Amino acid sequence: MIVEQSREIIEEVNKAFIGKNNIIEKVLMTIYAGGHVLLEDCPGVGKTTLALAFAKVLGLSNKRIQFTTDTLPSDITGFNMYNREKNQFEYREGAANCQLLLADEINRTSPKTQAALLEVMEEHTISLDGVTHELPVPFVCIATENPLGFAGTQPLPESQLDRFMVCLSIGYPTLENQMKIINAQRYSNPLLDLRTVTSAQNILEVQNYLTSVRMTDSMLKYAILLCEETREHPLVELGISPRGVSALVKMAKASAVLNERNYVIPEDVQNVFADVCAHRLVMRPQAQVEGVTARALLEDILTKVRPASAEER
Numbered sequence: 625m626i627v628e629q630s631r632e633i634i635e636e637v638n639k640a641f642i643g644k645n646n647i648i649e650k651v652l653m654t655i656y657a658g659g660h661v662l663l664e665d666c667p668g669v670g671k672t673t674l675a676l677a678f679a680k681v682l683g684l685s686n687k688r689i690q691f692t693t694d695t696l697p698s699d700i701t702g703f704n705m706y707n708r709e710k711n712q713f714e715y716r717e718g719a720a721n722c723q724l725l726l727a728d729e730i731n732r733t734s735p736k737t738q739a740a741l742l743e744v745m746e747e748h749t750i751s752l753d754g755v756t757h758e759l760p761v762p763f764v765c766i767a768t769e770n771p772l773g774f775a776g777t778q779p780l781p782e783s784q785l786d787r788f789m790v791c792l793s794i795g796y797p798t799l800e801n802q803m804k805i806i807n808a809q810r811y812s813n814p815l816l817d818l819r820t821v822t823s824a825q826n827i828l829e830v831q832n833y834l835t836s837v838r839m840t841d842s843m844l845k846y847a848i849l850l851c852e853e854t855r856e857h858p859l860v861e862l863g864i865s866p867r868g869v870s871a872l873v874k875m876a877k878a879s880a881v882l883n884e885r886n887y888v889i890p891e892d893v894q895n896v897f898a899d900v901c902a903h904r905l906v907m908r909p910q911a912q913v914e915g916v917t918a919r920a921l922l923e924d925i926l927t928k929v930r931p932a933s934a935e936e937r
Contacts, residue, residue: 626830626833626881627881627882627884629821629822629826629830630652630881630882632821632822633652633681633682633821633822634648634649634652636677636681636818636819636821637674637677637678637681637818639677639808639814639817639818640673640676640677640808640814640815640817640818641670641673641674641677642797642801642804642805642808643797643798643800643801643804643805644670644674644794644795644797647674647792647794648674649882650790650792650896650899651674651678651766651792652678652878652882653875653878653879653882653896654764654789654790654875654878655678655682655762655764655827656827656830656831656834656878656881656882657789657831657834657871657874657875657877657878658762658831658834658874659764659788659789659790659871659874659875660745660764660765660766660767660787660788660789661764661765661766661767661788661789661790661791661792662730662767662768662769662785662788662790662791662792662903663675663766663767663768663769663791663792663793663794664768664769664770664771664791664792664793664903665768665770665771665793665794665795666770666771667770669794669795669796669797670794671768671794672688672726672728672768673815674766674794675688675724675726675766675768676688676726676815677815677818678724678766679724679726680815680818680820681818681819681820681821681822682724682820682821682822682823682824682827683820683821683822683823683824684722684723684724684762684764684824684827685722685723685724685760686722686723686724686725686726687719687720687721687722687725687726688719688725688726688728689719689725689726689727689728690728690729691727691728691729691730691731691732691733691737692732692733693732693733693734695733695734695737696737697736697737697739697740698718699718699719699737700718700719700720700737700740700741700744701718701720701740701744701750701752702715702716702717702718702720702721702750702752702757703715703716703718703752704716704752704753713753715752715755715757718750720741720744720750720759721750721757721759721760722759722760722763723760723761723762723763723764723824724763724764724765724766725763725764725765725766726766726767726768727741727765727766727767727768728767728768729768729769729770730767730768730769730780731769731770731777731778731779731780732769732777732778733778734778735778735781738778738780738784739784741765741767742784742787744759744763744765745763745765745787746787748761748763760824761824761828762824762827762828762831767788782862782904782906785903785904786865786867786868786904788903789871789874789875789900790871790875790896790899790900791899791902791903792899830881833881834874834877834878834881836886837877837880837881837885837886837887837888838886838887838888839873839876839877839887839888840887840888842931843876843888843889843890843893843931844873846890846893846929846931847869847872847873847876847893848869849929850872850893850897850901850925850926850929851863851864851868851869851872851901852864853925853928853929854901854905854921854922854925857921857925858908858910859907859908859910859911859914859916859921860905860906860907860908860911860921861906861907861908862904862905862906863905864901864904864905865904868900868901868904871900872893872896872897872900872901875896875899875900876888876892876893876895876896877892879891879892879895879896880892890931894926897922897926898919898922898923901918901922902918902919902922903918905918905921905922907921
């Protein structure tokens with residue numbers, strides 16, 4: 625049932641977000657794993673379209689906030705307003721009070737506002753004037769940022785980047801897919817034609833099911849050794865944290881579910897390793913001098929640390 629539901633979701637989202645099934649699958653895996661997504665790419669490649677398509681197809685309540693330099697933390701968390709008729713303060717909801725939040729251009733707002741959002745992502749609650757407000761479940765944040773334009777931006781600190789389960793880059797579509805995109809937009813907005821194929825309750829059931837997906841000790845050791853290798857690499861200043869290891873395990877289980885298995889194999893770990901870990905690495909200046917990127921380094925680690933060597937240890 626989960627596999628059929630997943631295929632239907634991917635097929636429906638693909639009607640609006642054309643030609644990038646791999647990205648759609650990884651966003652869906654992240655939602656199943658209970659994580660948040662950072663889409664890092666240049667403008668105009670469909671980051672916002674992807675988030676809105678998922679919100680509609682999954683049947684989740686959604687809100688969108690466009691970050692600017694003057695966006696305040698209260699725009700995200702909400703605020704208390706005095707009601708003169710009732711002679712009391714009332715809570716007015718912010719953008720975060722939904723099941724799927726699209727945070728557009730997260731790096732264009734102040735660190736204080738970024739911190740307010742990322743606290744919500746971690747705790748799934750909003751504390752205001754001593755009162756805790758629970759967020760709807762499931763809660764997913766899909767944030768976007770443009771890594772190329774730095775004017776007026778505030779890059780996310782490493783500790784905040786660590787809150788995102790994956791960081792994905794969409795890339796430009798092929799010539800054939802660009803033609804499909806233009807033709808699909810000729811008469812109407814494809815987002816309007818998408819249908820809801822599941823519900824929030826079904827998503828929660830899949831998230832709960834993931835806890836029963838089997839991961840043997842050898843597979844767990846393999847995932848941990850991959851992450852430990854980043855901590856010891858001479859070109860890495862800051863390696864993968866235990867939170868990163870946990871994210872890798874959850875994503876590997878989600879990959880297994882999408883591939884019709886209730887157990888994790890090495891390919892599941894390898895499939896998501898770079899997406900989970902690349903944005904968490906802090907590279908030394910020497911790496912930039914040598915032209916070594918985080919993803920290239922992780923690919924090299926995958927060739928060095930093999931599942932068989934993990935079993936031997």
